Amino acid sequence: MHAEILTIGDELCRGEIVNTNASWLAARLWDLDITVRWMTSCVDDESDIIEAVRRASERADLVLTSGGLGPTEDDLTVEVVARMAGREVVIDQPARDRMVQRFSTRLPTMTPDLMQIQLRQVRVPAGSRVLGNPAGLAPCFEIPIAGVPIFCMPGVPREVYGIFDGALEARLRELREARGDVERIARRIYRGFGHGESQISQACRGVVDGVPGASIHYQVKFPETLVKIVVRDRDLAAATARLEGIDGAVRERLAGVVYGTGDDTLVERVAKRLIASARTVATAESCTGGMIGEMLTRVPGSSVAFRGGAIVYSNDEKVRQLGVRGETLAAHGAVSEDTVREMADGALARFGVDIAVSVSGIAGPDGGTPDKPVGTVWLARAVRGAPTIAKRIQWPGARDQVRLLAAWWALKLVDDAL
Numbered sequence: 438m439h440a441e442i443l444t445i446g447d448e449l450c451r452g453e454i455v456n457t458n459a460s461w462l463a464a465r466l467w468d469l470d471i472t473v474r475w476m477t478s479c480v481d482d483e484s485d486i487i488e489a490v491r492r493a494s495e496r497a498d499l500v501l502t503s504g505g506l507g508p509t510e511d512d513l514t515v516e517v518v519a520r521m522a523g524r525e526v527v528i529d530q531p532a533r534d535r536m537v538q539r540f541s542t543r544l545p546t547m548t549p550d551l552m553q554i555q556l557r558q559v560r561v562p563a564g565s566r567v568l569g570n571p572a573g574l575a576p577c578f579e580i581p582i583a584g585v586p587i588f589c590m591p592g593v594p595r596e597v598y599g600i601f602d603g604a605l606e607a608r609l610r611e612l613r614e615a616r617g618d619v620e621r622i623a624r625r626i627y628r629g630f631g632h633g634e635s636q637i638s639q640a641c642r643g644v645v646d647g648v649p650g651a652s653i654h655y656q657v658k659f660p661e662t663l664v665k666i667v668v669r670d671r672d673l674a675a676a677t678a679r680l681e682g683i684d685g686a687v688r689e690r691l692a693g694v695v696y697g698t699g700d701d702t703l704v705e706r707v708a709k710r711l712i713a714s715a716r717t718v719a720t721a722e723s724c725t726g727g728m729i730g731e732m733l734t735r736v737p738g739s740s741v742a743f744r745g746g747a748i749v750y751s752n753d754e755k756v757r758q759l760g761v762r763g764e765t766l767a768a769h770g771a772v773s774e775d776t777v778r779e780m781a782d783g784a785l786a787r788f789g790v791d792i793a794v795s796v797s798g799i800a801g802p803d804g805g806t807p808d809k810p811v812g813t814v815w816l817a818r819a820v821r822g823a824p825t826i827a828k829r830i831q832w833p834g835a836r837d838q839v840r841l842l843a844a845w846w847a848l849k850l851v852d853d854a855l
Contacts, residue, residue, distance in 0.1 A: 438612075438619045440466055441475040441497035443489050445504035445514055446592055449478045458503045458597050465601055469609055470622045471499075481511040490521060494585040499612065504592035506575035508557045514589055519562035522580050529567050532559035532576040539574070568608065572599030579608065586612065621673035623680040627664040627687055629694040630703055630849060634662050640690045648679050660842045661703065664691070696852060707848045708736035710855045711743075718851060719788035720746035721759055721780040721795035723771065724814065728844040729794065744788045749780070759783030772797050772809055774817075774827045781819035792854050793819045794847040800839040814843045818850040826850075 442459045449456050456478065463473040475497065479485040486505070493500040505514030519526045536559055540547065547555075558575045561567055566579040568588075573596040579588050588605060590597050613619050629637055634657050641664060645651040650669040655662060666683055670676035688695060697706050711718055711733075720729045730746040733739050747758045752771055755761040760783040761776060769775045780795035798814030805811035812834060817827040828850065832842050 438471045438498050438616060439474045439496075440471050441477065441493040441500050442466075442473055443493055443500060443502040444476075444478045444592070445481060445486060445489075445502060446478075447480045447511070449504070450480050457594055458592065461594070462501055462503075462597070462601070465606070466501075466609070467622075469606070469613060470619065471609065471613060472622075481505060481513055483513055483517055486513060486517045487521060490518065490582065490587065494583045494587065497585065498616075499609070500585060500587045501590070502587065503590045503597055506558065506589065506591040508554050512557065515557075515560050515562065518580060518582070518587060518589055521582050522562055522565075524562040524564055524580070526560050527563045528556060529559050529561045529576050529578075531569070532561075532567070532574065535559075536574050566608075568600060568604040570596055570600055571603045572596045577605060618671060620669045620671055621676055623668045623670075623673065623676035625666050625680060625684065625698055626700075627666070627691065627695045628661055628697050628699075628702065629664060629691055630661045630696055630845060632662070632694050637662050637664060637691065637694065640694075641687065644686050644690065645683060648683060650676065651679060651683060659838065660845045664695070696849070703845060703848050703852065704732045705736055707852050707855070708733050708739045708742065710852065712736075712738050712741055714855060715741075716792060716855070717742055717744050717788075717790040718792045718794070719744045719784045719790045720847070721784040721793065722746060722748050723750055723755070723780075723795075723797040724800045725796050725798075725840050725844045725847070726750065728840060729796070729847045732844060732848065744790050747784060747787075755780060759787065770809070772799055772813055772815055774815055774829070777815040777817035778819075778825050778827055781817035781825055785819040785821065791821050792851055794850050795819075796843050796847050798839065798843055800836045800843075802836060812839050814839065814846070816843065816846055816850060818847075818854060820854050823854075 442462050444456055444459050448454050459476050466473055477489055479489045505512045515526055561578040562580050568577040570576045573593060575591040577590045577600040579586050590600050634655050638655055645653050652667050654665040668676040668680045696703055722729055727748045733743045749755040749758050752766050756763055759780050761779045765775050765779055777795045777797050781793045784793035795817045799805050799809060799811050801811035812832040814830045817825055819825040830846055832839050
Protein backbone atom coordinates (compact mmCIF):
# COMPACT_ATOMS: atom_id res chain seq x y z
CA MET A 438 0.00 0.00 0.00
CA HIS A 439 1.68 3.18 -1.21
CA ALA A 440 1.19 6.67 0.17
CA GLU A 441 2.22 10.20 -0.69
CA ILE A 442 2.77 12.97 1.84
CA LEU A 443 2.06 16.49 0.57
CA THR A 444 3.08 19.41 2.77
CA ILE A 445 1.74 22.82 1.82
CA GLY A 446 3.14 26.21 2.74
CA ASP A 447 5.32 29.03 1.46
CA GLU A 448 7.50 28.85 4.58
CA LEU A 449 8.40 25.23 3.81
CA CYS A 450 9.51 25.95 0.28
CA ARG A 451 11.50 29.00 1.37
CA GLY A 452 13.36 26.96 3.95
CA GLU A 453 12.05 29.05 6.84
CA ILE A 454 10.90 26.00 8.82
CA VAL A 455 12.00 22.36 8.84
CA ASN A 456 9.50 19.90 7.41
CA THR A 457 9.16 17.70 10.48
CA ASN A 458 5.58 16.66 9.65
CA ALA A 459 6.66 14.69 6.59
CA SER A 460 9.33 12.67 8.39
CA TRP A 461 7.09 12.01 11.39
CA LEU A 462 4.15 10.89 9.26
CA ALA A 463 6.38 8.68 7.10
CA ALA A 464 7.67 6.86 10.18
CA ARG A 465 4.16 6.30 11.52
CA LEU A 466 2.91 5.05 8.14
CA TRP A 467 5.88 2.69 7.93
CA ASP A 468 4.80 1.20 11.28
CA LEU A 469 1.42 0.49 9.65
CA ASP A 470 3.05 -1.34 6.70
CA ILE A 471 2.19 1.59 4.45
CA THR A 472 5.13 2.61 2.30
CA VAL A 473 5.61 6.29 1.52
CA ARG A 474 6.85 6.37 -2.08
CA TRP A 475 6.69 10.12 -2.58
CA MET A 476 7.04 13.28 -0.48
CA THR A 477 6.20 16.60 -2.10
CA SER A 478 5.87 20.19 -0.94
CA CYS A 479 4.29 23.16 -2.64
CA VAL A 480 3.57 26.81 -1.90
CA ASP A 481 0.20 28.28 -0.97
CA ASP A 482 -0.82 28.71 -4.59
CA GLU A 483 -4.08 27.37 -5.99
CA SER A 484 -2.67 26.00 -9.23
CA ASP A 485 0.30 24.43 -7.49
CA ILE A 486 -1.89 22.72 -4.90
CA ILE A 487 -4.19 21.41 -7.65
CA GLU A 488 -1.23 20.03 -9.57
CA ALA A 489 0.32 18.43 -6.47
CA VAL A 490 -2.92 16.79 -5.35
CA ARG A 491 -3.70 15.58 -8.88
CA ARG A 492 -0.30 13.96 -9.31
CA ALA A 493 -0.47 12.38 -5.86
CA SER A 494 -3.93 10.91 -6.48
CA GLU A 495 -2.74 9.40 -9.76
CA ARG A 496 0.16 7.44 -8.28
CA ALA A 497 -0.64 6.71 -4.61
CA ASP A 498 -3.19 4.55 -2.81
CA LEU A 499 -3.75 7.32 -0.27
CA VAL A 500 -2.53 10.88 0.24
CA LEU A 501 -1.87 12.78 3.47
CA THR A 502 -1.60 16.56 3.31
CA SER A 503 -0.69 19.04 6.01
CA GLY A 504 -0.96 22.80 5.88
CA GLY A 505 -3.36 25.39 4.48
CA LEU A 506 -6.27 24.90 6.89
CA GLY A 507 -5.76 28.06 8.94
CA PRO A 508 -7.85 31.26 9.18
CA THR A 509 -5.89 33.50 6.82
CA GLU A 510 -6.48 34.23 3.16
CA ASP A 511 -3.41 32.27 2.05
CA ASP A 512 -4.84 29.06 3.59
CA LEU A 513 -6.35 27.55 0.45
CA THR A 514 -6.41 23.78 0.96
CA VAL A 515 -10.10 23.45 1.85
CA GLU A 516 -11.33 25.42 -1.19
CA VAL A 517 -8.97 23.72 -3.62
CA VAL A 518 -9.65 20.16 -2.48
CA ALA A 519 -13.41 20.77 -2.33
CA ARG A 520 -13.37 22.12 -5.88
CA MET A 521 -11.38 19.14 -7.14
CA ALA A 522 -13.89 16.78 -5.51
CA GLY A 523 -16.87 18.72 -6.84
CA ARG A 524 -18.12 19.62 -3.37
CA GLU A 525 -19.23 22.78 -1.62
CA VAL A 526 -17.42 24.17 1.40
CA VAL A 527 -19.44 24.00 4.63
CA ILE A 528 -18.93 24.68 8.34
CA ASP A 529 -18.31 21.56 10.44
CA GLN A 530 -20.68 22.08 13.35
CA PRO A 531 -18.79 20.04 16.01
CA ALA A 532 -15.59 21.92 15.16
CA ARG A 533 -17.48 25.23 15.31
CA ASP A 534 -18.88 24.32 18.71
CA ARG A 535 -15.38 23.58 20.00
CA MET A 536 -14.16 26.88 18.65
CA VAL A 537 -16.98 28.82 20.30
CA GLN A 538 -16.27 27.05 23.59
CA ARG A 539 -12.57 27.90 23.35
CA PHE A 540 -13.29 31.54 22.54
CA SER A 541 -16.15 31.88 25.04
CA THR A 542 -14.37 34.50 27.14
CA ARG A 543 -13.55 36.57 24.04
CA LEU A 544 -16.86 36.31 22.20
CA PRO A 545 -18.44 39.51 23.62
CA THR A 546 -15.55 41.57 22.26
CA MET A 547 -15.07 39.67 19.00
CA THR A 548 -16.23 41.62 15.95
CA PRO A 549 -18.28 39.94 13.20
CA ASP A 550 -15.35 40.28 10.80
CA LEU A 551 -12.99 38.59 13.23
CA MET A 552 -15.49 35.80 13.87
CA GLN A 553 -15.81 35.26 10.12
CA ILE A 554 -12.02 34.91 9.87
CA GLN A 555 -11.95 32.37 12.70
CA LEU A 556 -14.73 30.35 11.07
CA ARG A 557 -12.43 29.68 8.12
CA GLN A 558 -10.62 27.20 10.35
CA VAL A 559 -13.65 24.96 10.81
CA ARG A 560 -14.67 24.55 7.17
CA VAL A 561 -14.64 21.22 5.35
CA PRO A 562 -15.82 19.94 1.96
CA ALA A 563 -19.47 18.88 2.13
CA GLY A 564 -19.89 15.14 2.62
CA SER A 565 -16.31 14.54 3.75
CA ARG A 566 -15.43 12.24 6.63
CA VAL A 567 -14.38 14.53 9.50
CA LEU A 568 -11.77 13.08 11.87
CA GLY A 569 -11.57 16.07 14.19
CA ASN A 570 -8.59 17.71 15.86
CA PRO A 571 -8.07 17.09 19.59
CA ALA A 572 -5.14 19.51 19.73
CA GLY A 573 -6.50 22.48 17.78
CA LEU A 574 -9.37 24.03 15.85
CA ALA A 575 -9.03 23.05 12.18
CA PRO A 576 -10.44 19.53 11.77
CA CYS A 577 -8.82 16.81 9.71
CA PHE A 578 -11.06 15.54 6.95
CA GLU A 579 -11.00 12.73 4.40
CA ILE A 580 -12.37 13.13 0.89
CA PRO A 581 -11.94 10.95 -2.20
CA ILE A 582 -10.43 12.40 -5.36
CA ALA A 583 -10.30 10.09 -8.38
CA GLY A 584 -11.17 7.26 -6.00
CA VAL A 585 -8.15 7.92 -3.76
CA PRO A 586 -8.70 8.99 -0.12
CA ILE A 587 -7.13 12.39 0.58
CA PHE A 588 -6.56 13.23 4.25
CA CYS A 589 -6.12 16.92 4.95
CA MET A 590 -4.57 18.10 8.22
CA PRO A 591 -3.39 21.46 9.55
CA GLY A 592 0.31 22.21 9.51
CA VAL A 593 0.99 22.63 13.24
CA PRO A 594 3.03 19.55 14.27
CA ARG A 595 1.36 18.96 17.64
CA GLU A 596 -2.04 19.04 15.91
CA VAL A 597 -0.83 16.52 13.30
CA TYR A 598 0.34 14.22 16.11
CA GLY A 599 -2.95 14.55 17.98
CA ILE A 600 -5.02 13.88 14.87
CA PHE A 601 -2.97 10.83 13.92
CA ASP A 602 -3.11 9.26 17.36
CA GLY A 603 -6.72 10.25 17.95
CA ALA A 604 -8.44 8.93 14.82
CA LEU A 605 -6.29 8.85 11.69
CA GLU A 606 -4.21 5.81 12.61
CA ALA A 607 -7.32 3.70 13.17
CA ARG A 608 -8.80 4.90 9.87
CA LEU A 609 -5.62 4.02 7.98
CA ARG A 610 -5.61 0.54 9.52
CA GLU A 611 -9.21 0.15 8.39
CA LEU A 612 -8.32 1.12 4.82
CA ARG A 613 -5.32 -1.18 4.80
CA GLU A 614 -7.30 -4.18 6.00
CA ALA A 615 -10.13 -3.43 3.55
CA ARG A 616 -7.75 -4.00 0.63
CA GLY A 617 -7.20 -7.61 1.62
CA ASP A 618 -4.10 -8.06 -0.53
CA VAL A 619 -1.90 -5.52 1.23
CA GLU A 620 1.76 -6.35 1.64
CA ARG A 621 2.96 -6.84 5.20
CA ILE A 622 6.44 -5.86 6.29
CA ALA A 623 8.82 -7.50 8.75
CA ARG A 624 11.80 -5.30 9.56
CA ARG A 625 14.72 -5.03 11.96
CA ILE A 626 17.25 -2.28 12.61
CA TYR A 627 20.77 -3.26 13.62
CA ARG A 628 22.79 -0.50 15.25
CA GLY A 629 26.51 -0.58 14.53
CA PHE A 630 29.40 1.47 15.86
CA GLY A 631 33.12 1.50 15.24
CA HIS A 632 33.09 0.80 11.50
CA GLY A 633 32.11 2.99 8.55
CA GLU A 634 29.20 2.47 6.20
CA SER A 635 31.40 1.10 3.40
CA GLN A 636 33.01 -1.49 5.70
CA ILE A 637 29.63 -2.56 7.06
CA SER A 638 28.04 -2.81 3.61
CA GLN A 639 30.98 -4.88 2.38
CA ALA A 640 30.58 -7.27 5.31
CA CYS A 641 26.87 -7.65 4.57
CA ARG A 642 27.24 -8.11 0.82
CA GLY A 643 24.88 -10.83 -0.45
CA VAL A 644 23.26 -11.44 2.94
CA VAL A 645 19.72 -11.11 1.53
CA ASP A 646 20.41 -12.68 -1.87
CA GLY A 647 17.90 -15.36 -2.73
CA VAL A 648 15.50 -14.43 0.06
CA PRO A 649 12.11 -13.54 -1.49
CA GLY A 650 10.92 -10.03 -0.73
CA ALA A 651 14.06 -9.13 1.27
CA SER A 652 16.14 -5.99 0.95
CA ILE A 653 18.93 -4.34 2.94
CA HIS A 654 19.40 -0.63 3.56
CA TYR A 655 22.03 1.50 5.29
CA GLN A 656 21.78 4.81 7.13
CA VAL A 657 24.65 6.82 8.55
CA LYS A 658 23.48 8.45 11.76
CA PHE A 659 26.83 9.75 12.94
CA PRO A 660 28.60 8.31 14.76
CA GLU A 661 26.72 5.06 14.24
CA THR A 662 25.58 3.20 11.13
CA LEU A 663 22.15 1.58 10.94
CA VAL A 664 21.59 -1.60 8.95
CA LYS A 665 17.96 -2.17 8.09
CA ILE A 666 16.62 -5.51 6.88
CA VAL A 667 13.15 -5.41 5.30
CA VAL A 668 11.15 -8.44 4.21
CA ARG A 669 7.82 -8.03 2.40
CA ASP A 670 5.12 -10.65 1.99
CA ARG A 671 1.34 -10.78 2.00
CA ASP A 672 1.72 -13.21 4.92
CA LEU A 673 3.34 -11.47 7.89
CA ALA A 674 4.31 -14.78 9.51
CA ALA A 675 6.20 -15.81 6.37
CA ALA A 676 7.98 -12.46 6.20
CA THR A 677 8.93 -12.71 9.86
CA ALA A 678 10.28 -16.23 9.43
CA ARG A 679 12.49 -15.13 6.55
CA LEU A 680 13.72 -12.17 8.60
CA GLU A 681 14.72 -14.51 11.43
CA GLY A 682 16.58 -16.62 8.90
CA ILE A 683 18.64 -13.58 7.88
CA ASP A 684 19.25 -12.43 11.45
CA GLY A 685 21.95 -14.95 12.29
CA ALA A 686 23.97 -14.15 9.19
CA VAL A 687 23.86 -10.41 9.88
CA ARG A 688 24.98 -10.85 13.48
CA GLU A 689 27.79 -13.20 12.45
CA ARG A 690 29.13 -10.85 9.80
CA LEU A 691 28.90 -7.81 12.05
CA ALA A 692 30.13 -9.42 15.26
CA GLY A 693 31.75 -6.75 17.42
CA VAL A 694 30.16 -3.99 15.36
CA VAL A 695 26.44 -4.38 16.08
CA TYR A 696 25.75 -3.35 19.66
CA GLY A 697 21.97 -3.66 19.57
CA THR A 698 18.73 -3.62 17.61
CA GLY A 699 15.66 -1.42 17.64
CA ASP A 700 15.42 2.15 18.86
CA ASP A 701 17.85 2.24 21.77
CA THR A 702 21.13 3.98 20.94
CA LEU A 703 24.42 3.12 22.62
CA VAL A 704 23.68 5.86 25.14
CA GLU A 705 20.41 4.25 26.29
CA ARG A 706 21.90 0.76 26.13
CA VAL A 707 24.84 1.61 28.41
CA ALA A 708 22.74 3.54 30.94
CA LYS A 709 20.15 0.76 31.16
CA ARG A 710 22.81 -1.94 31.49
CA LEU A 711 24.51 -0.03 34.28
CA ILE A 712 21.21 0.36 36.11
CA ALA A 713 20.27 -3.30 35.63
CA SER A 714 23.67 -4.56 36.80
CA ALA A 715 23.77 -2.21 39.80
CA ARG A 716 27.24 -1.04 38.77
CA THR A 717 28.45 2.52 39.08
CA VAL A 718 30.42 4.71 36.72
CA ALA A 719 32.29 8.02 36.72
CA THR A 720 33.87 10.07 33.96
CA ALA A 721 37.04 12.10 33.58
CA GLU A 722 36.68 14.41 30.59
CA SER A 723 38.92 16.90 28.89
CA CYS A 724 38.04 17.55 25.22
CA THR A 725 34.45 16.32 25.64
CA GLY A 726 33.77 18.86 28.38
CA GLY A 727 31.15 16.80 30.25
CA MET A 728 29.43 15.33 27.19
CA ILE A 729 29.70 11.72 28.38
CA GLY A 730 28.06 12.48 31.70
CA GLU A 731 25.36 14.52 29.97
CA MET A 732 24.56 11.60 27.69
CA LEU A 733 24.30 9.09 30.51
CA THR A 734 22.03 11.33 32.57
CA ARG A 735 19.53 11.70 29.74
CA VAL A 736 18.19 8.28 30.73
CA PRO A 737 15.66 8.25 33.60
CA GLY A 738 16.97 6.41 36.64
CA SER A 739 20.62 6.94 35.73
CA SER A 740 21.29 8.58 39.10
CA VAL A 741 21.70 5.14 40.66
CA ALA A 742 24.58 4.37 38.28
CA PHE A 743 26.28 7.66 37.44
CA ARG A 744 28.17 8.99 40.46
CA GLY A 745 29.69 12.06 38.83
CA GLY A 746 32.41 13.36 36.59
CA ALA A 747 35.49 15.53 36.56
CA ILE A 748 35.74 18.06 33.74
CA VAL A 749 39.48 18.67 33.64
CA TYR A 750 40.19 20.85 30.65
CA SER A 751 43.44 22.25 31.98
CA ASN A 752 46.51 20.32 33.05
CA ASP A 753 46.33 21.89 36.50
CA GLU A 754 42.85 20.43 37.01
CA LYS A 755 43.98 17.01 35.83
CA VAL A 756 46.55 17.11 38.61
CA ARG A 757 44.30 18.69 41.26
CA GLN A 758 41.11 16.68 40.71
CA LEU A 759 42.43 13.33 39.49
CA GLY A 760 45.96 13.08 40.79
CA VAL A 761 47.60 12.93 37.37
CA ARG A 762 51.35 13.33 37.94
CA GLY A 763 53.00 16.48 36.71
CA GLU A 764 55.92 14.47 35.36
CA THR A 765 53.51 12.41 33.24
CA LEU A 766 52.09 15.56 31.66
CA ALA A 767 55.55 17.02 31.17
CA ALA A 768 56.90 13.89 29.52
CA HIS A 769 53.91 12.80 27.41
CA GLY A 770 51.45 15.69 27.23
CA ALA A 771 47.74 15.89 28.03
CA VAL A 772 46.76 13.87 24.96
CA SER A 773 48.59 10.63 25.63
CA GLU A 774 48.07 7.08 26.77
CA ASP A 775 49.87 7.63 30.06
CA THR A 776 47.76 10.67 30.94
CA VAL A 777 44.37 9.11 30.22
CA ARG A 778 45.33 5.98 32.17
CA GLU A 779 46.09 8.11 35.21
CA MET A 780 42.89 10.10 34.66
CA ALA A 781 40.79 6.93 34.63
CA ASP A 782 42.55 5.45 37.65
CA GLY A 783 42.11 8.73 39.50
CA ALA A 784 38.40 8.89 38.74
CA LEU A 785 37.93 5.26 39.80
CA ALA A 786 39.55 5.93 43.17
CA ARG A 787 38.12 9.36 43.91
CA PHE A 788 34.51 8.56 43.00
CA GLY A 789 34.63 5.04 44.44
CA VAL A 790 32.91 3.51 41.41
CA ASP A 791 33.07 0.19 39.60
CA ILE A 792 34.01 1.66 36.21
CA ALA A 793 35.64 4.93 35.17
CA VAL A 794 36.35 6.26 31.68
CA SER A 795 38.60 9.11 30.66
CA VAL A 796 39.12 11.06 27.45
CA SER A 797 41.64 13.67 26.30
CA GLY A 798 42.07 14.84 22.73
CA ILE A 799 42.68 17.56 20.18
CA ALA A 800 39.23 18.45 18.82
CA GLY A 801 40.47 21.34 16.69
CA PRO A 802 40.32 23.29 14.56
CA ASP A 803 43.83 24.14 15.81
CA GLY A 804 46.22 22.71 18.38
CA GLY A 805 47.45 19.79 16.32
CA THR A 806 51.09 18.78 15.82
CA PRO A 807 52.77 16.42 13.32
CA ASP A 808 52.74 13.54 15.80
CA LYS A 809 49.35 14.48 17.30
CA PRO A 810 47.21 15.96 14.50
CA VAL A 811 43.76 17.43 15.05
CA GLY A 812 41.32 14.60 15.68
CA THR A 813 43.69 12.61 17.89
CA VAL A 814 41.95 11.30 21.00
CA TRP A 815 43.15 9.00 23.76
CA LEU A 816 40.67 7.17 25.99
CA ALA A 817 41.06 4.84 28.95
CA ARG A 818 38.82 2.61 31.03
CA ALA A 819 39.51 1.54 34.58
CA VAL A 820 37.51 -1.29 36.13
CA ARG A 821 37.79 -2.25 39.77
CA GLY A 822 39.83 -5.43 40.03
CA ALA A 823 40.96 -5.44 36.39
CA PRO A 824 43.81 -3.90 34.38
CA THR A 825 43.23 -0.42 32.98
CA ILE A 826 43.06 -0.32 29.18
CA ALA A 827 43.61 2.55 26.76
CA LYS A 828 42.59 3.26 23.18
CA ARG A 829 43.64 5.82 20.59
CA ILE A 830 41.31 7.07 17.85
CA GLN A 831 41.95 9.45 15.00
CA TRP A 832 39.11 11.27 13.25
CA PRO A 833 39.91 13.98 10.67
CA GLY A 834 36.56 15.67 11.01
CA ALA A 835 35.05 18.83 12.42
CA ARG A 836 35.38 19.71 16.10
CA ASP A 837 31.85 18.64 17.03
CA GLN A 838 32.34 15.30 15.27
CA VAL A 839 35.59 14.61 17.09
CA ARG A 840 33.99 15.34 20.46
CA LEU A 841 30.87 13.28 19.76
CA LEU A 842 32.87 10.33 18.46
CA ALA A 843 35.13 10.44 21.51
CA ALA A 844 32.10 10.40 23.84
CA TRP A 845 30.63 7.41 22.02
CA TRP A 846 33.92 5.51 22.19
CA ALA A 847 34.00 6.13 25.92
CA LEU A 848 30.51 4.66 26.20
CA LYS A 849 31.59 1.72 24.05
CA LEU A 850 34.42 1.01 26.51
CA VAL A 851 31.89 1.00 29.35
CA ASP A 852 29.58 -1.27 27.33
CA ASP A 853 32.42 -3.72 26.71
CA ALA A 854 33.13 -3.83 30.44
CA LEU A 855 29.49 -4.69 31.11
